[in-house]
Amino acid sequence: MKADLIVGIQWGDEGKGKIVDLLAQNYGVVCRYQGGHNAGHTIVVDGRRVALHLIPSGILNPEAVNVIGNGVVVSPKALIEEMAQFDNLEGRLLISDKAHLIFPYHEEIDRAKERLRGSKAIGTTGRGIGPAYADKVSRQGHRMGELEDIEKLHQKIMDYFETNRPYFQALGVEPPEGERLKEELKRYREALLPYVTDVTQYLWEVLERGERRVLLEGAQGTLLDIDHGTYPYVTSSNTIAAGACSGLGLAPKDIGNVIGIAKAYSTRVGNGPFPTEDHGLDGERLRRQGNEFGTTTGRARRCGWFDAVAARYACRINGCHELALMKLDVLDGFDRVKICVSYRYRGEEIDYLPSDLEGVEPLYIEMEGWESVQGIDNYRDLPKGARAYIEKLEELVETPISIISTSPDRKDTIFRKERP
Numbered sequence: 480m481k482a483d484l485i486v487g488i489q490w491g492d493e494g495k496g497k498i499v500d501l502l503a504q505n506y507g508v509v510c511r512y513q514g515g516h517n518a519g520h521t522i523v524v525d526g527r528r529v530a531l532h533l534i535p536s537g538i539l540n541p542e543a544v545n546v547i548g549n550g551v552v553v554s555p556k557a558l559i560e561e562m563a564q565f566d567n568l569e570g571r572l573l574i575s576d577k578a579h580l581i582f583p584y585h586e587e588i589d590r591a592k593e594r595l596r597g598s599k600a601i602g603t604t605g606r607g608i609g610p611a612y613a614d615k616v617s618r619q620g621h622r623m624g625e626l627e628d629i630e631k632l633h634q635k636i637m638d639y640f641e642t643n644r645p646y647f648q649a650l651g652v653e654p655p656e657g658e659r660l661k662e663e664l665k666r667y668r669e670a671l672l673p674y675v676t677d678v679t680q681y682l683w684e685v686l687e688r689g690e691r692r693v694l695l696e697g698a699q700g701t702l703l704d705i706d707h708g709t710y711p712y713v714t715s716s717n718t719i720a721a722g723a724c725s726g727l728g729l730a731p732k733d734i735g736n737v738i739g740i741a742k743a744y745s746t747r748v749g750n751g752p753f754p755t756e757d758h759g760l761d762g763e764r765l766r767r768q769g770n771e772f773g774t775t776t777g778r779a780r781r782c783g784w785f786d787a788v789a790a791r792y793a794c795r796i797n798g799c800h801e802l803a804l805m806k807l808d809v810l811d812g813f814d815r816v817k818i819c820v821s822y823r824y825r826g827e828e829i830d831y832l833p834s835d836l837e838g839v840e841p842l843y844i845e846m847e848g849w850e851s852v853q854g855i856d857n858y859r860d861l862p863k864g865a866r867a868y869i870e871k872l873e874e875l876v877e878t879p880i881s882i883i884s885t886s887p888d889r890k891d892t893i894f895r896k897e898r899p
């Protein structure tokens with residue numbers, strides 16, 4: 480059996496949590512493969528809101544096993560806090576022994592570097608994501624499996640501080656106090672070690688047996704990918720579908736259906752190029768109607784119209800078989816809706832994404848708006864304008880839109896094809 484995959488095709492916050500939660504009812508295993516607690520996924524069930532950062536959004540299906548892969552960077556402190564929301568996670572949560580650890584000093588480094596960057600700050604979530612991945616890549620990180628031997632891990636962390644002393648001094652980051660660190664590590668071991676295992680082996684067996692369907696849940700979005708996003712204004716992991724292979728130990732042949740998640744308009748939180756950003760009344764109205772404030776940091780999200788050039792690029796790079804279009808109701812009541820169909824770049828009109836998005840000017844088409852789609856759960860019942868908008872997007876991004884979401888609630892979702 481193959482694993483199906485969900486991936487954000489914009490700058491994150493597309494509504495991945497809602498779709499993973501919804502589809503997870505038909506999956507036995509849900510896995511995160513990159514990112515950390517920079518992610519924020521809000522799920523609404525019967526009016527109750529649940530915010531998830533590290534635990535996969537399959538956790539609300541009591542039958543599903545939730546896996547945190549080796550590609551994720553795990554803050555033990557944040558994970559323990561998040562786990563406290565749920566009863567009896569035994570057998571329902573597995574954490575890779577190869578996942579790298581985020582410690583409080585990573586968060587301090589993250590914030591110190593942002594301060595030093597001044598006006599060129601990335602606008603990170605301040606969760607220590609970049610510094611933890613930097614330690615991993617420079618081969619001085621610490622991994623989940625090391626919690627087994629606290630004495631050894633403690634010594635390794637103290638040595639790490641010794642080796643990097645000049646760097647920490649320059650950033651004004653204090654080394655942890657020895658005894659306090661040891662106590663903390665003991666707490667982490669006690670709370671987390673029972674869940675730590677070789678998740679790659681587990682997934683190989685699950686796929687081989689074929690009894691449980693596997694869903695892979697991307698965090699962030701394609702345009703925040705470290706290689707293919709708007710570098711350097713990106714996160715520090717491979718957010719695209721390909722990241723699922725390295726982040727879980729799967730082979731390309733293990734990946735089945737790829738579902739891209741898109742918002743019916745665009746948002747971005749943090750700094751960096753955003754061609755369709757609207758600084759005027761439309762942007763303001765999208766923020767208000769879409770309640771575009773971050774789940775993780777509470778920051779106001781930057782808003783603008785749908786960017787079909789960026790979305791087509793994202794569908795290609797992820798190999799999306801289909802798309803879920805989220806938050807269509809947020810466009811309710813606009814007289815006209817706009818779609819960016821090409822860019823003006825260095826005096827020419829182009830229909831592709833240049834590696835440097837700075838200085839790109841969006842070129843739009845306008846379509847008629849509609850009154851309301853709020854809560855509609857059947858395609859035929861959508862107003863004509865909304866259907867025309869959806870069909871235009873499909874044509875522009877060259878990918879079928881098979882799921883449409885018309886409110887935060889699970890039940891307000893249109894499925895245009897039978898799902899296995």
Ligand code: GDP
Pocket residue numbers: 487491492493494495496497518519520521522523769774805806807808809884885886887888
């Ligand atoms: P994620 O990071 O991709 O999981 O997305 P977030 O949870 O950060 O942001 C999406 C927000 O939109 C959440 O607050 C959801 O409850 C909400 N949401 C999801 N789908 C819809 C929808 O169709 N309509 C509206 N109005 N809100 C939605």
Ligand code: IMO
Pocket residue numbers: 487490491492493517518519520601602603604605606607608609697698699700703712713714715748749750
């Ligand atoms: P979900 O999974 C939106 C953004 C930050 C910043 C950049 C780098 O909820 O879609 P980082 O802390 O990762 O080093 O910050 O990435 N960012 C997100 N934006 N949704 C997210 O996750 C994000 N995770 C990180 O705002 O611009």
Ligand code: MG
Pocket residue numbers: 491492493518519520521774
């Ligand atoms: Mg989010």
